[in-house]
Amino acid sequence: MAEAVRPRPSEVLPPVTERIGPLAWLRHNLFSTWYDTLLTLVVLWLLYVTLVPFFEWAVLNATLSGESKDDCAPGGACWALIRVRFGQYMFGLYPDSERWRVVLAFAILVAAMVPLFLPRMKRRIAWAVALILWYPPVAYVLFAGGWFGLEPVETANWGGLFLTLVIAGVGITTSLPLGILLALGRRSEMPTVRAVCIVFIEVVRGVPLVTVLFMASVMLPLFLPPGVTIDKLLRALVGVSLFASAYMAEVVRGGLQAIPKGQYEAAMALGLSYWQMMRLVVLPQALRLVIPGIVNTFIGLFKDTSLVTIIGLYDLLGMARLITTDPAWLGRHAESYLFAAFGFWVFCFAMSRYSMYVEKVLAAGRERR
Amino acid sequence: MSADTDPIIVMRDVHKWFGEFHVLRGIDLDVRRSEKVVICGPSGSGKSTLIRCINGLEDYQRGEIVVDGIPLDGDVKHLDAVRREVGMVFQQFNLFPHLTVLENLILAPMYVKHMPRREAEELAMQLLERVKIPEQAHKYPGQLSGGQQQRVAIARALCMRPKIMLFDEPTSALDPEMVKEVLDVMIELAEEGMTMVVVTHEMGFARSVADTMVFMDQGEIVEKAPPSEFFTNPRSERTKLFLSQILHH
Numbered sequence: 001m002a003e004a005v006r007p008r009p010s011e012v013l014p015p016v017t018e019r020i021g022p023l024a025w026l027r028h029n030l031f032s033t034w035y036d037t038l039l040t041l042v043v044l045w046l047l048y049v050t051l052v053p054f055f056e057w058a059v060l061n062a063t064l065s066g067e068s069k070d071d072c073a074p075g076g077a078c079w080a081l082i083r084v085r086f087g088q089y090m091f092g093l094y095p096d097s098e099r100w101r102v103v104l105a106f107a108i109l110v111a112a113m114v115p116l117f118l119p120r121m122k123r124r125i126a127w128a129v130a131l132i133l134w135y136p137p138v139a140y141v142l143f144a145g146g147w148f149g150l151e152p153v154e155t156a157n158w159g160g161l162f163l164t165l166v167i168a169g170v171g172i173t174t175s176l177p178l179g180i181l182l183a184l185g186r187r188s189e190m191p192t193v194r195a196v197c198i199v200f201i202e203v204v205r206g207v208p209l210v211t212v213l214f215m216a217s218v219m220l221p222l223f224l225p226p227g228v229t230i231d232k233l234l235r236a237l238v239g240v241s242l243f244a245s246a247y248m249a250e251v252v253r254g255g256l257q258a259i260p261k262g263q264y265e266a267a268m269a270l271g272l273s274y275w276q277m278m279r280l281v282v283l284p285q286a287l288r289l290v291i292p293g294i295v296n297t298f299i300g301l302f303k304d305t306s307l308v309t310i311i312g313l314y315d316l317l318g319m320a321r322l323i324t325t326d327p328a329w330l331g332r333h334a335e336s337y338l339f340a341a342f343g344f345w346v347f348c349f350a351m352s353r354y355s356m357y358v359e360k361v362l363a364a365g366r367e368r369r
Numbered sequence: 370m371s372a373d374t375d376p377i378i379v380m381r382d383v384h385k386w387f388g389e390f391h392v393l394r395g396i397d398l399d400v401r402r403s404e405k406v407v408i409c410g411p412s413g414s415g416k417s418t419l420i421r422c423i424n425g426l427e428d429y430q431r432g433e434i435v436v437d438g439i440p441l442d443g444d445v446k447h448l449d450a451v452r453r454e455v456g457m458v459f460q461q462f463n464l465f466p467h468l469t470v471l472e473n474l475i476l477a478p479m480y481v482k483h484m485p486r487r488e489a490e491e492l493a494m495q496l497l498e499r500v501k502i503p504e505q506a507h508k509y510p511g512q513l514s515g516g517q518q519q520r521v522a523i524a525r526a527l528c529m530r531p532k533i534m535l536f537d538e539p540t541s542a543l544d545p546e547m548v549k550e551v552l553d554v555m556i557e558l559a560e561e562g563m564t565m566v567v568v569t570h571e572m573g574f575a576r577s578v579a580d581t582m583v584f585m586d587q588g589e590i591v592e593k594a595p596p597s598e599f600f601t602n603p604r605s606e607r608t609k610l611f612l613s614q615i616l617h618h
C-alpha cells in the first residue's frame with residue numbers, strides 16, 4: 001500500500017509557475033493538442049468576424065437621438081427609435097396622461113414583493129397567498145379605471161411590456177394553483193375526477209397555444225348569444241392560464257411521484273385529512289423538488305405571451321413589430337426586435353436567478369435529508 | 370364484563386386479498402386495554418398487513434374490526450375517529466423531512482385537534498423529554514441518527530394522546546447499536562400501561578414485555594399464548610420451526 005502512495009518520478013508535478021496562472025490555464029484548456037489549437041483559432045476568428053461588426057454597429061456608429069430614420073447615421077444602430085417610442089414599448093397605446101396608474105400599480109407590486117426576498121419561508125408563503133388575493137383587484141381598478149374618478153381605459157389599448165407582464169402575471173399566478181389541483185386530480189382515486197383531469201391535460205397539451213388563442217378569439221364568440229361579448233384580453237388570459245396549467249400539472253405530478261408512500265401513511269395515521277396531508281406534508285416536499293421545472297414553465301409561459309399578437313393584442317413583441325411599420329422609422333427592424341428581446345431576457349433571467357436563490361435558501365434550511 | 374376484560378380491539382374473521390393473493394385468512398384477535406400483544410412470524414405472513422388494518426391504512430374485504438367501540442366499516446367518520454385513538458410507528462420512521470422535530474410533533478395536535486401552538490409545543494417538549502432527546506427539537510430529521518428518528522416518531526404518535534400504539538417492526542431499519550434506545554422507550558411506555566400491538570423480531574423484548582404472543586404464518590394466526598408458554602412449550606410445529614430459526618443464530 002505504501003508503495004502506491006509514493007509518486008513515481010513521472011508523476012512529480014512541474015514547478016508551481018508552470019501549473020497555475022493564466023498562461024498555464026491557456027495551455028491546458030485551449031492549446032493542449034493540435035486540434036484544440038485549431039478549434040481555439042477558428043472560434044476566435046468567428047468571434048472576431050461577428051462581434052467586431054456588431055460592436056461597431058451597436059455602439060461606435062450608433063445614433064442615440066433623432067426624430068426619424070433620416071437622422072440616423074448609415075451603418076449604425078438607430079437607438080433613437082427606442083428613445084422616441086419608449087413609452088409605446090412600455091405601455092402600448094395606453095393614453096399618455098394615464099400611464100402613471102400603471103407605474104403606480106407596478107410600484108405597489110414591487111413594494112409588496114419585497115418581503116418575498118427575505119429569507120423566512122413560512123411567512124413568505126402566507127404573504128404571497130395574501131398578495132395574490134388583494135393585489136389583482138387593486139391592479140385592475142388602476143389599469144382599467146372606471147372607479148374613483150379614474151378615466152376608463154379599454155383593454156384594447158393596453159400594450160407593450162405592460163401587457164406582457166399582465167398576461168404573464170395572471171398566467172403564472174393562476175397556472176400554479178390550477179396545475180396543482182389538476183395534478184392531484186390526476187392521481188385521485190375518484191374515477192370521474194381523474195378522467196376529467198387526464199382529458200383536460202392531454203387535450204390542452206396536445207394542441208399549440210396559437211390554436212387555443214385562436215379558438216378563444218374566433219370560435220368562442222360564435223357560441224355566445226348575439227350581443228354578448230367577452231373582452232378579448234380576458235379570453236386571452238383564460239387561454240394562456242389554462243394552457244400553462246396543463247403543463248404545470250405534469251411538472252407537479254413529477255414531484256408528487258417522488259414522495260414516498262410512507263409520508264402519506266404517516267400523515268394518515270396521525271389523522272390528517274386528505275387536504276391537510278397534501279397541504280402540510282406532501283406538497284411542500286413535492287413542490288420543492290420541482291422548483292426548476294416550475295420556473296421552466298413560468299419562463300416558457302412568459303415568452304409564449306407574445307403569441308397574443310395573432311389575436312390582435314400588442315404585447316412587447318407585437319409593439320416592437322408595430323413600431324417598425326411606422327413610415328418615419330421604416331426598416332429599423334433590428335433595433336426594435338433587439339430591444340424587445342432584451343426586455344424578455346431581463347425578466348426570464350430574473351426569474352431564473354430567483355428560483356436559484358429560493359433553492360439555495362431551502363437547501364440551507366436542512367443540510368441533508 | 371369489567372373494563373379490564375372488555376377488549377379495545379376486536380377482529381372477527383378478517384379476510385383480505387391483494388388482487389388474487391389471500392393475505393389475511395380469517396383473523397380472530399382480541400386485545401384488552403393495557404394488553405401488550407407481540408406479533409411475530411416469517412416475512413409475508415401478513416403481520417404488517419394485520420396491524421395496518423387496525424388503523425385503516427389497509428382495508429379488508431370480509432369480517433369485522435372494531436376499535437374502542439368504533440367499527441371500521443368504510444365510513445370515513447369512523448376511520449377518522451379510530452385514527453385519533455391509534456398511534457402508529459413505522460419501520461422507516463416516516464418523519465416529515467421538511468419540518469423540524471418540534472414541527473413534526475405539533476403538526477397533528479394543531480391541525481387535527483386544533484390545539485393552540487403554545488400548548489402543542491409544551492406537550493411536544495414533554496414527550497421529547499420522555500424519549501430523551503429534547504435537545505434535538507429544532508433539528509431536521511435528516512440530521513438525527515436512526516435511533517433518534519425512531520424515538521421522535523414514537524413521540525410524534527404519542528402527541529395525539531392515543532389509547533393504542535401500533536409498532537410495525539420499529540427496530541428493523543436500525544443499526545444494531547441503536548435498537549436498545551428504541552426498545553427502552555417502548556418498555557417504558559408498556560410499563561405506563563399503554564395498549565400496544567407490536568410486530569417485531571426482538572424476542573428478548575417480547576419475552577419481557579408481551580402479555581400475549583401471536584405467531585402468524587401464511588395469513589393465519591397459528592398460535593396465541595402468553596410468552597412463558599409460547600417460548601418454552603409451543604404447540605404447533607410451525608411455531609417450533611420458526612422459533613428454532615430465529616432463536617438459534
